[in-house]
Amino acid sequence: MDTQCPFCSVQCKMIVEERSTDGSPAYTVTPKPNKASEGRLCIKGMNAYQHALSGERILFPMAKVDGDFVRVSWEEAHRLIESKFAAIRRNYGNDAIGVYGGGSLTNESAYLLGKFARVALRTRYIDYNGRFCMSAAASAGNKAFGLDRGLTNPLSDIALARCIILAGTNIAECQPTLMPYFTQAKENGAFIIAIDPRRTGTTELADLHLNVKPGMDAALANGLLKVIVEQGYTDQAFIDGRTKGFKQLKEHLASMDLDHIADITGVPAGRIRQAAEAFGKASAGMVFTARGVEQQTDGYLAVRNFLNLALVTGKIGREGCGYGAITGQGNGQGGREHGQKADQLPGYRSIENEADRAYIAGVWGIDAGNLPGKGVSAYEMMEKVHGEEIRALFVMGSNPVVSNPNADFVEAGLRKLDFLVVADMFLSETARMADLILPTTSYLENEGTLTNLEGRVLLREAGRQAPGEAKHDWQILSEIAAWLGKASFFPYTAAEQVFEELRIASRGGIADYYGITYERLRREEGVYWPCPAPAHPGERRMFEQSFAHPDGKAELIAVNHHFPKEQVSEYYPLHLTTGRVLTHYLTGVQTRRSHTLAARQFESYLEIHPATAKKHRIEDAALIRLESRRGSIVVRSKLTSDIREDTVFVPMHWGGIQNVNKVTNEALDPTCKMPGFKVCAVQVKPLLEYD
CATH class of the missing domain: 3.40.50.740 (Rossmann fold)
Structure with a gap:
C-alpha cells in the first residue's frame, strides 16, 4: 500500500506491506523518500496502519x-x-x-x-x-499579507536561516520529522530561540529558551520589537518600500517600558534583549508560531505581532527568510x-x-x-x-x-x-x-x-x-x-x-x-499553490516581489499588551495550559486504537513543578483532581522541573473523566473566534486526601 501518514501536517510518505506469517498477517512499514519529510517517519506514522486495521472499526450503518x-x-x-x-x-x-x-x-x-x-x-x-487549530494564524496572515499559506517558503529554506524563532511550538513531539531541518540549521550556525512555558524536546535544541507566562506572548513580542526598533536592527528600505503602518507601530513601542514587559511576561529583560539582538542582527531569519501562541483569546493579535518581527527586519520573501504557522492537522x-x-x-x-x-x-x-x-x-x-x-x-x-x-x-x-x-x-x-x-x-x-x-x-x-x-x-x-x-x-x-x-x-x-x-x-x-495554470510550476516562495494586498504592501499593526480573560485567584491559583504528546493525535480516536501507541501513553497526566506539588500536597504519580470554574477532571500527577511553578500542563488526547477540555475556557478571540485553550485558572488537589 503506497500511502502517506494520516496524522500531522508534514504528510510523510510510506509503504505499508502486508505479508502472511504462519497464516496470520504481519505488516512492514517503510518510509518513502519525499520532498517534505525526506524519507523520515515518526512513531505515529510507523504504527498508523494499526488503527486502520483495528477490529473496532465501524463496518456498517x-x-x-x-x-x-x-x-x-x-x-x-x-x-x-x-x-x-x-x-x-x-x-x-x-x-x-x-x-x-x-x-x-x-x-x-x-x-x-x-x-x-x-x-x-x-x-x-x-x-x-x-x-x-489554524484560525488565529490564518486570520493574521490574511490581514498582514493578504494571503494565508502555512509556510511562506519551502521547508528547505530552514537550513539557510541564521536565526529562528519558535513561538509556542513543540515540533519535537508534534511534527518530529521536521526536527532535522532545525538541527541542520543549527549545524550551519543558526541561533534558535524557543518561546514556551515548558521545557520540551524543542526547547532543548534551542540556544535560548524564553519561558513566558501562559497568555503573554503578544507582550513578549512587543518587547522583542521594542529592542529591534530602538537598536536600529530594522530594514528601513524594506519597511518603506513594502509595508505600511510602521510609524504607528514605532510610536506604540516607544510608549512601552521593557522592564514592565519583563515583569508581566516572566522573561527577564536581559533575555528579551538577547533574543531581539540575535534575530535583528541575523542576515536571514524565520519566525514560526503554533498553538501555544494561537490558542489564546488574543491569538490573532499575538500572531500579528510575530509577523511584525519578520516584516520590520525584512525577513520574508527571500532565501532563509519567512513565516511559518506549524499546521497541526493532516x-x-x-x-x-x-x-x-x-x-x-x-x-x-x-x-x-x-x-x-x-x-x-x-x-x-x-x-x-x-x-x-x-x-x-x-x-x-x-x-x-x-x-x-x-x-x-x-x-x-x-x-x-x-x-x-x-x-x-x-x-x-x-x-x-x-x-x-x-x-x-x-x-x-x-x-x-x-x-x-x-x-x-x-x-x-x-x-x-x-x-x-x-x-x-x-x-x-x-x-x-x-x-x-x-x-x-x-x-x-x-x-x-x-x-x-x-x-x-x-x-x-x-x-x-x-x-x-x-x-x-x-x-x-x-x-x-x-x-x-x-x-x-x-x-x-x-x-x-497558488498554481493558476497547468504549465505553472507552483509558487514555492511567497512574497518575493510583493504581498497579496491590492497595493502590494504588507500591513504592520500596533498590538497592545493582552492579559488572559481568566486570571488566577486565591481559589484558582494556577495557570493551566494544554498540548500534545508524541504518541497521540488530536482527541486520540485513532491513536488510542493503535495498540503500540496506546501502550506507550495509555492515560493522561498533569505536569506540575515539584515546588508547586509540595505546596498542594501532591505526590508523584498520584491521582489528582484538576478543577476550573467550568468543571473538573481526574488525571495522574507527573512532577517535573521542566514547567513554570505557576503553571500546570495536561495533554488533550483523552475523553471522559480525563478530558481536559471539561475545564478549559470557552472565551473566544474576537477576530478569529479561536477559543483560549492555552490558559485558564485552575486548582489542583489530591483525589484522596489524608490527614
Missing part, C-alpha cells in the same frame, strides 16, 4: 434504538436522514441543521462538505475543528481553503463577497441568491445547539464533545439535539451520542489530495478495499444529497471528479489549484 445501536442498511440510514432532516427543515427552517467538519478530511471531502451544506441542505451553519492547510469554514467558499473566497458568490454559484449551477450567508464559528455552533437554534447536526471527521472548550456544556447541548448523525471510523465520544452512525473509510482506503504545511498539494492513493460497508466521505455526501433531491448537483463516481470541480471552483481565488491535476501530482510528487 448503526441507528440507536432504545438506547442501543443496531445495524441498519444504507437505505434505512438514508431514509432516516431524509425524514428527520425534512421534518426539522419544515418545522424550524434550513438553518436548524448544522454541519461540522474536520481538518483531516481530504481536500475533496472538505470541498464537498461545504457544497453539501450550502446546496443540499441550504444551511448557513457549517464550520469545522480546524477553527481550533490537512489543516487544505481543509481551511475550500469551503468548510463558516465564512468561506472554495479557493479561499469570501461568502460575503458578491463576486465570489456569483462565481461559485455559477460553478455549482445554482442561483447566487440561493447561497446561504455567513454562519458562525465551531464553538458558537455549539452554543446554538445548546440554545436549540440548531436542532440537528451532521458531524464528519471530528469529535466535538472532546475537542471543544467547556466540554460539559457542549455535551449537554448535543443531548438536546433532535437528530445527531456522525460519520466516523470508530465509536468516538461524539459517535456514542449519535442517533445514527455512518461508517467511513480510513487513509489506507480513501483516495484524495491533502495540502501539507508548506502549501504543497499531495495525492494519497488508495491501497486497500473499504472494509465491510464503509464508504468514502464523498460517496456518503453524494448519496445523502441524492436522497434529499439534489442528485444532479452531486454526480461523482470518483474522488478525482470532485477534485476536477474543485480546480474550477478555486480558479482565480487566493488558493488557486486550477493548474494542479492528479496526473501532475503523480508525476511531480506534489505541487505548491
